[in-house]
Amino acid sequence: MSVVTVQLGQCGNQIGPEVFSAVYEDSTGANAQTYKQCSDERFFRENSHGVLVARAVLIDMEPKVITHAIAKASGSGKWRYGGKSHFCQKQGSGNNWANGYCVHGPQHKDAVEDLVRREVERCDRLAGIFAMMSVAGGTGSGVGTYVTQCLRDTYPHSFILNHLTWPYGTGEVIVQNYNSVLTLSRLYTLSDALVVHENDTVHKICSQLMNIKHISISDVNKVIAHQLGSVLQPAYTADSPAHYSRNPIGELLSSLVCHPEYKLLNVLNIPHMSQTSLAYSAYTWPGLLKHLRQMLIANARMEEGIDWKVCVPSNRAESIRNTQMGFNRSLSNLLILRGKDVSSADIGAFKEPGLYVPWVPADGTFHMWHSPVPFSGYEKLATLVSNSQSLLNPLDNIVKKAWNMFASRAYIHQYTKFGISEEDFLESFTMLEQIISSYTHL
Numbered sequence: 449m450s451v452v453t454v455q456l457g458q459c460g461n462q463i464g465p466e467v468f469s470a471v472y473e474d475s476t477g478a479n480a481q482t483y484k485q486c487s488d489e490r491f492f493r494e495n496s497h498g499v500l501v502a503r504a505v506l507i508d509m510e511p512k513v514i515t516h517a518i519a520k521a522s523g524s525g526k527w528r529y530g531g532k533s534h535f536c537q538k539q540g541s542g543n544n545w546a547n548g549y550c551v552h553g554p555q556h557k558d559a560v561e562d563l564v565r566r567e568v569e570r571c572d573r574l575a576g577i578f579a580m581m582s583v584a585g586g587t588g589s590g591v592g593t594y595v596t597q598c599l600r601d602t603y604p605h606s607f608i609l610n611h612l613t614w615p616y617g618t619g620e621v622i623v624q625n626y627n628s629v630l631t632l633s634r635l636y637t638l639s640d641a642l643v644v645h646e647n648d649t650v651h652k653i654c655s656q657l658m659n660i661k662h663i664s665i666s667d668v669n670k671v672i673a674h675q676l677g678s679v680l681q682p683a684y685t686a687d688s689p690a691h692y693s694r695n696p697i698g699e700l701l702s703s704l705v706c707h708p709e710y711k712l713l714n715v716l717n718i719p720h721m722s723q724t725s726l727a728y729s730a731y732t733w734p735g736l737l738k739h740l741r742q743m744l745i746a747n748a749r750m751e752e753g754i755d756w757k758v759c760v761p762s763n764r765a766e767s768i769r770n771t772q773m774g775f776n777r778s779l780s781n782l783l784i785l786r787g788k789d790v791s792s793a794d795i796g797a798f799k800e801p802g803l804y805v806p807w808v809p810a811d812g813t814f815h816m817w818h819s820p821v822p823f824s825g826y827e828k829l830a831t832l833v834s835n836s837q838s839l840l841n842p843l844d845n846i847v848k849k850a851w852n853m854f855a856s857r858a859y860i861h862q863y864t865k866f867g868i869s870e871e872d873f874l875e876s877f878t879m880l881e882q883i884i885s886s887y888t889h890l
């Protein structure tokens with residue numbers, strides 16, 4: 449089964465190629481034929497010259513980033529984008545969600561739908577649509593939300609997974625929180641799940657774990673691509689224990705999204721290190737899993753600086769106290785282990801009932817995928833995709849900042865002039881407050 453990726457706006461079109469390169473390099477270097485075949489089928493098709501072509505559609509309102517992505521992929525001599533798989537215009541959406549959603553989206557609906565349809569028709573079987581965008585700009589967020597809505601209408605029975613990049617907290621764009629609120633509230637009803645990367649977190653991983661001195665956006669994107677690749681590459685699953693799973697998005701969703709009120713997923717990865725350190729590092733599964741579990745319960749994004757005092761509550765009363773101490777409660781977790789001796793890894797500590805809300809049946813809280821193939825040069829790599837309270841604070845911050853601006857109606861005219869009313873904003877705030885409340889009271 450194959451995944452059709454839709455890259456939207458600058459951010460989606462810069463992270464997308466890094467993801468295709470990451471999975472290409474990983475499966476080519478793996479020296480494991482069935483793994484490579486499965487990965488290729490998932491992400492690429494072959495053209496008449498035998499060259500791998502990404503199953504992707506590139507959409508932006510300005511040409512620069514798309515032109516660069518296409519040229520870079522072709523220049524790699526390894527894989528490329530389809531010759532007619534992109535759509536761009538001359539001018540971006542000016543960081544205005546309303547411009548993207550109300551103007552550019554509807555204007556170019558037919559052309560974009562046509563590109564996606566052609567890519568879907570090239571799949572023997574569609575595993576799902578993977579839409580990548582930032583929440584803070586105008587095109588990725590506004591056009592991206594509009595396109596997701598159209599895809600939901602056209603493919604009501606297909607899985608749609610959105611990958612969302614959250615803005616730096618300090619902010620490059622004054623209205624980034626407005627754009628984020630409008631994007632998140634709409635996508636929440638359209639998408640099957642939202643996989644989130646926060647730019648601040650990834651930036652810290654680059655500086656503290658990868659030891660990169662002058663961090664570029666490309667460094668940040670490589671880390672995001674590495675994490676996504678480690679989730680999306682072939683693995684054995686509970687439903688497919690003897691063959692690589694053919695339905696990665698479906699199985700991801702059935703493992704993690706047990707209730708439509710809870711769709712926010714974050715990704716943790718261990719270890720993270722620079723390419724040069726890889727050869728000199730030795731890790732054990734018990735060590736990696738102990739750190740990863742503590743990262744989960746103490747809501748730490750990296751293995752450095754984890755609070756080891758946070759522990760799993762043994763009863764409900766203690767649970768409330770522990771939440772105040774920083775305990776991160778989960779609905780469900782998916783652990784993905786790749787590399788040497790995966791079968792020897794003891795994953796029992798991730799199954800502990802105290803980690804989870806009591807109302808999810810025990811067989812729905814925890815899932816494990818594994819592959820003996822080392823991922824991207826890492827002898828052992830553990831990835832945790834988590835549906836938990838971990839995104840509660842970042843979401844709350846975005847909503848609070850947006851609300852503070854909205855209270856004085858700052859910049860609202862820029863949205864109303866394109867057709868987004870104050871009532872639309874209020875509806876979005878209400879929706880997100882509801883989600884915040886649901887996750888808070890897990």
Ligand SMILES: Nc1nc2c(ncn2[C@@H]2O[C@H](COP(=O)(O)OP(=O)(O)OP(=O)(O)O)[C@@H](O)[C@H]2O)c(=O)[nH]1
Nearest residue numbers: 457458459462540541542543582585586587588615
């Ligand atoms: N991680 C990461 N974040 C990015 C990248 N490019 C932009 N961003 C973030 O995305 C947000 C801005 O969105 P963009 O994708 O640049 O904007 P756009 O969707 O093209 O919209 P317009 O410029 O209004 O047409 C900011 O929060 C940036 O930090 C990237 O390559 N990687």
